[in-house]
Every structure is written in C-alpha cells, then in structure tokens.
Amino acid sequence: MNTLTLSASFEVLRSHLIDGQVQSALERMRPDDLSPGEVLVRNLHAGVNYKDCLSILGKAKIISDFPRVAGIEAVGTVIESSSPSFHPGETVLVHGHETGIRFDGGFAEILRVPAAHLQQVPPGLTPLECAVLGVPAFTAAMALERFEELGLTRESGPVAVSGASGAVGTMAIAILAKAGYEVAAITRNLAHAPVLQSLGATEVIDAAVLDQPQRALEKARFAAAIDNVGGPMLSWLMRSMQDSGAIAVIGNAAGNTFEGSGLPFFMRRLQMFGVNANAPWPQRQCLWERLGSTWKPDMEKLTPHVHHISLNQLMDYAGQQLRGNTSGRTLVSFQGRRS
Ligand SMILES: NC(=O)c1ccc[n+]([C@@H]2O[C@H](COP(=O)([O-])OP(=O)(O)OC[C@H]3O[C@@H](n4cnc5c(N)ncnc54)[C@H](OP(=O)(O)O)[C@@H]3O)[C@@H](O)[C@H]2O)c1
Known part of the structure; x- marks a missing residue:
C-alpha cells in the first residue's frame, strides 16, 4: 500500500496494553503512524458502539493487537487517495473489516483506510444521516432482511425489539416502523415509552416481565424479535414467539449466556439466527441502498435521540453506556454536528 503524505499531527484516542491492562488516552499521531491504507480521510463522525465502549475500557478482548485506535465505524471526507476508486472531496463510510480492531479506527481526527474497506456514502443519505444510522441501523437491517427471507410479512404480527432505548x-x-411493521418495544425504563412510541413502537413492554413467574411456554405474541440484550430476555423471547416465529440474536447487554429448552423449537417451530454486522460486500451495498430509500427511517424523529460528543468526552461516556445509563445513538463529532 502507498504511503500518504499529509504530515500534520492530529488527535486520536489510542489504546495500549500495559501490564495486561488496556489503557486508552488522547494522543497526537501523524498519518504514517496509522495502520496502512490507500485513502486518507478527514473524520466527520464516529459512531459510539457498545463494542467500542468494551474495547476502550478493556472490558472485553476486542482489539487484536496494540497500540490501536479503536472505533469500529466512521464517516468522513477523502483528503488524499492513491486508489482509483476514491477521490478527494468524496464522503465515505467505513465499518467492520476489523476497523478499530486490527486496523486503526474511528476515534481519530484523521483515518487511513484500505480502499477495500471503504464505500461512498450511499445515495439518499447525507454524511450525517449515514453516520446516525451507522452500524446500529445496518445491524437491524440485516435482521429485517433475514426475517423477510424467512417469510415475515406486515400481517404476521408484532416484531419485538429488546434493549429498545439503546x-x-x-x-x-x-x-421496522418505516417498513410498515407493528413493533413491540421492550425496555427496562418505561420513562422512555413516549420516545419509543414517537419512533414508531405500537406497544411498549416493561422488561420487568422477566421478574414474573416464568412458564415453559409463555403467551405466543411475537412474529419476530430483535434481541439486543441476551440472558433472561432472550430466554423469555424464545418462549414468547408465535408458531414459526424468528429471533435475531444481536447483542449481549445483559450477558452472553441464556437458558432454554427444546419446547419452543418443536412445539412452535422457533427459528433463531445470529447477526454479525461485518457483512460481505454485495449484502452491504444492497442493505445500505435500502437504508437510503425504502427503509430510510424518519430522520427528523431520530434527531432528538442523537447525541454528539467530543473525543475527550468519550472515555466517561463509554463508562456510562456500559452501566446502561445512556440511550439513543451517540456520535463523536469532529467538525460540528451539522455536516
Ligand atoms: N451482532 C452485531 O453485529 C452487533 C452490532 C451492533 C451491536 N451489537 C450488540 O447489540 C447490543 C446493543 O448494542 P447498542 O449499541 O444498542 O448498545 P446500547 O446503546 O448500550 O443499548 C443497549 C440497551 O440494552 C438495554 N440494557 C443495557 N444494559 C442492560 C442490562 N444490564 N440488562 C438488560 N438490558 C440492558 C438498555 O435498553 P433499555 O434501557 O431500553 O432496556 C440499553 O439501552 C450490544 O450487546 C452490542 O454489542 C451487536
């Protein structure tokens, strides 16, 4: 890969492994210090994902080699490129491809990205809209695509979403609301109910349902479910699905393990699948195209739930997010919150 020439230093949050502990701190770097890539990008927004919080605080082994600039996604403007596929001034998106894990990632004013990991901001989205949607929307879109392949229609019944305010x-x-589905939002915090309804939830369920006596099979109420929480929530969802209902297993905010029995599978033909947002290219392009068109959510309704922070607020924010004290979507914004 060619070396790019911008020489000024810029600010990053960089993670080091010191005596077996991850320590992340603000530093200054130059492009040549970053992992290799053909395209130099001025960062506009880096999404803050649950995984990034685990990563920079050393709460899980996410980064494969140190030191590393974490941040699994970013949207920015090309400054220099030795790849014929990208040109200065274009706005671009990177997520997955081990960004922030084996390659330096989004928590930096400047990124150096392999062209093979990069795409133009999809049609139908501004750079800011693309950043707002980012990995969380892409992950939800992967789940919805698979539900529809499994036969889900708007008439099938409600789709449950756990960890709803994340x-x-x-x-x-x-x-889901944009695509015309009935949505049952499940949250630990009913104070979020008006927000969840404004986004399109037709029903809000208190996650305290888990504290009630549990049955081998619960009332069959959901046609599909997106589970961001894991643990007892996933067990409850498995027991609460309609015949042939499908669960997308996405997250582990409450834990990696869950209890289950065969009953939902052979009594109700439960279908479960995992989602990994690091999708191959044809699927990425197809889903981003849908996120910019038929599945593009109402961005005005999302805007009040988008938080912009600076790089120097990120460590504190990450601690809050892992404690379950945050909601909505958060971006580290480098050039202001409008572009
Ligand atoms: N598979 C993939 O490719 C992929 C992609 C993106 C994210 N994820 C995973 O999906 C999960 C959610 O990600 P996110 O970015 O939405 O995180 P987030 O913004 O932190 O949201 C997580 C939500 O889960 C609920 N929650 C938090 N702590 C909890 C706990 N201890 N017990 C029960 N519920 C809890 C909260 O919602 P309420 O307050 O409404 O209950 C919280 O807002 C994470 O585990 C993340 O790693 C996976």
Whole structure:
C-alpha cells in the first residue's frame, strides 16, 4: 500500500496494553503512524458502539493487537487517495473489516483506510444521516432482511425489539416502523415509552416481565424479535414467539449466556439466527441502498435521540453506556454536528 503524505499531527484516542491492562488516552499521531491504507480521510463522525465502549475500557478482548485506535465505524471526507476508486472531496463510510480492531479506527481526527474497506456514502443519505444510522441501523437491517427471507410479512404480527432505548433498539424500531411493521418495544425504563412510541413502537413492554413467574411456554405474541440484550430476555423471547416465529440474536447487554429448552423449537417451530454486522460486500451495498430509500427511517424523529460528543468526552461516556445509563445513538463529532 502507498504511503500518504499529509504530515500534520492530529488527535486520536489510542489504546495500549500495559501490564495486561488496556489503557486508552488522547494522543497526537501523524498519518504514517496509522495502520496502512490507500485513502486518507478527514473524520466527520464516529459512531459510539457498545463494542467500542468494551474495547476502550478493556472490558472485553476486542482489539487484536496494540497500540490501536479503536472505533469500529466512521464517516468522513477523502483528503488524499492513491486508489482509483476514491477521490478527494468524496464522503465515505467505513465499518467492520476489523476497523478499530486490527486496523486503526474511528476515534481519530484523521483515518487511513484500505480502499477495500471503504464505500461512498450511499445515495439518499447525507454524511450525517449515514453516520446516525451507522452500524446500529445496518445491524437491524440485516435482521429485517433475514426475517423477510424467512417469510415475515406486515400481517404476521408484532416484531419485538429488546434493549429498545439503546442504539440498535432505536434504529430497529424506526426501520421496522418505516417498513410498515407493528413493533413491540421492550425496555427496562418505561420513562422512555413516549420516545419509543414517537419512533414508531405500537406497544411498549416493561422488561420487568422477566421478574414474573416464568412458564415453559409463555403467551405466543411475537412474529419476530430483535434481541439486543441476551440472558433472561432472550430466554423469555424464545418462549414468547408465535408458531414459526424468528429471533435475531444481536447483542449481549445483559450477558452472553441464556437458558432454554427444546419446547419452543418443536412445539412452535422457533427459528433463531445470529447477526454479525461485518457483512460481505454485495449484502452491504444492497442493505445500505435500502437504508437510503425504502427503509430510510424518519430522520427528523431520530434527531432528538442523537447525541454528539467530543473525543475527550468519550472515555466517561463509554463508562456510562456500559452501566446502561445512556440511550439513543451517540456520535463523536469532529467538525460540528451539522455536516
Ligand atoms: N451482532 C452485531 O453485529 C452487533 C452490532 C451492533 C451491536 N451489537 C450488540 O447489540 C447490543 C446493543 O448494542 P447498542 O449499541 O444498542 O448498545 P446500547 O446503546 O448500550 O443499548 C443497549 C440497551 O440494552 C438495554 N440494557 C443495557 N444494559 C442492560 C442490562 N444490564 N440488562 C438488560 N438490558 C440492558 C438498555 O435498553 P433499555 O434501557 O431500553 O432496556 C440499553 O439501552 C450490544 O450487546 C452490542 O454489542 C451487536
């Protein structure tokens, strides 16, 4: 890969492994210090994902080699490119492809990205809209695509979304509502109910339902479910699906493990699948095209639930997010919140 020439230093949040502990701090770097890539990008927005919070605080082994600039996604403007596919001034998106894991990622004013990892901001989206949607919306879209392949229609019944007030939950509700589905939002915090309804939830369920006596099979109420939480929530969803209902297993905010029995599978033909947002290219392009058109959520309704922070607020924010004290979608915004 060619070396790019911008020489000024810029601010990053960089993670080091020191005596077995991850330590992340603001530093200054130059492009040549970053992992290799043909395209130099001035960062506009980097989404803050649950995984990024685990990563920079060293709460899970996410980064594969240190030191590393974390941040699994970013939207920015090309400054220099030695790839014929990208040109200065274009706005671009990177997510997955081990960005922030094996390649330096989004928590930096400047990124250097392999062209093979990069795409233009999809048609129908401004750079800011693309950043707002980001990995959470893409993940929800992967779930919806698979539900529809499995036969889900708007007439099938409600789609449950757990961890509803988080980033994936918020996007899932807004996308499902745009696509015409009935949405049952499940949250631990009923104070969020008006927000969830404004995004398109037709029903809001208190996650305290888990505290009630549990039955081998619960009332069959959902045609599909997007589970961002795991643990007892996933167990409850498995027991609460209609015949041939499908669950997309996405997240682990409450834990990696869950209890289950065969009953939902052989009594109700439960279908479960995992989602990994690091999708291959044809699927990425197809889903981003849908997110910019038929599945593009009402961005005005999302805007009040988008929080912009600066790089120096990120460590504190990450702690809050892992404690479950945040809601909506958060971006580290480098050039202001409008572009
Ligand atoms: N598979 C993939 O490719 C993929 C992609 C993106 C994200 N994820 C995963 O999906 C999950 C959600 O991500 P996110 O970005 O939406 O995170 P988030 O913004 O932190 O949202 C998580 C939500 O889960 C609920 N929650 C938090 N802590 C909880 C706990 N201890 N017990 C029960 N519920 C809890 C909260 O919603 P309420 O307050 O409404 O209950 C919270 O807002 C994470 O595990 C993340 O790693 C996976």
